[in-house]
Amino acid sequence: MSVRILGLVGSLRSGSHNRQLAEAAVKHAPDGVDIVLYEGLADVPFYNEDIDVEGSVPAAALRLREAATAADAFLLFSPEYNGTIPAVLKNAIDWLSRPYGAGALTGKPVAVVGTALGQYGGVWAQDESRKAAGIAGGAVLEDVKLSIPNSAGRFAEVHPADDAEVSAQLAEVLGKVAAAAAPAA
Template sequence: MSVRILALVGSLRAGSHNRQLAEAAVKHAPEGAEIVLFEGLADIPFYNEDIDVEGSVPTAATKLREAAGAADAFLFFSPEYNGTIPAVLKNAIDWLSRPYGNSGFAGKPVAVVGTAFGQYGGVWAQDEARKAVGIAGGKVLEDVKLSIPGSVTRFAETHPADDAEVVAQLTEVIARIHGNVGQVA
């Protein structure tokens, strides 16, 4: 069974190590899994119920919802900003959690991974992302984790797609997501 996994990256920076990690996932996705890297999180306005009404939903938010609707699962790549989840990733979760009772995450597996400069690889942010997406209706894979510390030095001269250890870990994460698609919670 082919599984479509929507990747959301919590960093907008062009040289983001989390974006590079997502690119590595796209490049090394195992057979039967397709990683679709969503482009456009920067274009989505902050969630506001006043603009989330039929006929007024911003185009960028509609594109996110359509991509989520076509996905079988989600893979978040989260850096850590001041000890927590980046606003752009939280905003995506907010848009996909609505309209109330019709979450884009409903019943779909979600894993959160990432890298950060600190010694723990962004675990606080990743835990916050798991919490938020779980409340938003996602089937959070609590035991599927990958936090890579020291991103600035580890990936200074090596793209994550060329780091054998990272590729093996990412491949395992994707395989675990794939194995949870269609499973009853």
């Protein structure tokens, strides 16, 4: 049986290094791990309880919730915007946190990885993403981390999927996420 991991990329930019990191995760997923990168975060409106009412939930938010419900675990790819989590990723977490106590993240393993321009690889944004996902009900894997600094230099000529060190680190992350999501034997 395969473990299905939903990847949410916190950058909407087509050439994003975090998008490329997510593509590398798909390419290097171990056997038995199916990674689905969610497309459409740009279409999800900002969370508003007034529109999160049965029969009125925007179609884009419903699609996100359906994809999340079908997932066994989550891998969030977070760049760092002004020292914190990108709005698009926070918005996705907000939608997935509802209904309160029974959202699509509830009880499922969540890991956060990413790359950023700075010397710390976006650790502040990743920490904030873990915090938000945990409060939203996710089972955050606090020991599963990957922060890659200097993204502009490191990936200027090499796609993350072709970087042997990054590929090995991603495989380790994916193995840990899959193990956390696998049903107990």
